Amino acid sequence: MSWKVTFxxxxxxxxxxxVVYYANYLRFLERARTEALRALGFEQARMLQENRIAFAVRSLSVDYLKPARLDDLVEVSSAVRELGRAQVVFQQQIVRAGEMLLDAQVRVASIDPVRGKAVAMPKEIREKFKTLMGTPA
Structure with a gap:
């Protein structure tokens, strides 16, 4: 299963x-991951306050295949490829009218933002991430 959002x-x-500036694609990917998390019932501000965790990008690999242009309507899909105790790897794609523009793999760590150290994700978040396991469509 994957989560999709349109921009x-x-x-x-x-x-x-x-033409979309290359760094702005990363903003689209971030927004899509945030919306996926929200759709699963978790808001980042509340997680920070209640669980004292935040998510930080640890690494990413991006293949820019074709450019998006002014006024295009693009769909960003996010699927979980790997899930660990303190990290999750997302496979994300940006598509315009069925044509893939970008393919990315983003490794995100669950951290204690005060200490700046990796911490285990709360069980309920890990369980919800499992529902996004698969390949973007």
Whole structure:
């Protein structure tokens, strides 16, 4: 199963040529992961306050395949590829009208933001992440 969210490409997302600036794709991926977490019933501000955990990107690999352009409607899908005690690996894709524009693998660590150290995810979060196991469609 994967989580999907749709975004419109705005002028602020593009360079002078009307093509999405490469770093802005990472913002789309982050927003999609945040919305997936929210859809599973977890808000980051509440997790920080109640569980004293945050998620931080540890590493990522991105293949930029084709450019998105001003006014495009793109769909970002997020699926969990690996799930550990304190980290999760997402496979994320950005697609426009069935055409893949970007394929990324993002390793995210569960951390105690005060100490800056990795900590185990609460069991309920891990269990919900299991529902996203699979491949983006």
């Amino acid at each position: 419109r490409i705005y002028y602020e997302d593009t360079d002078a040529g009307g």
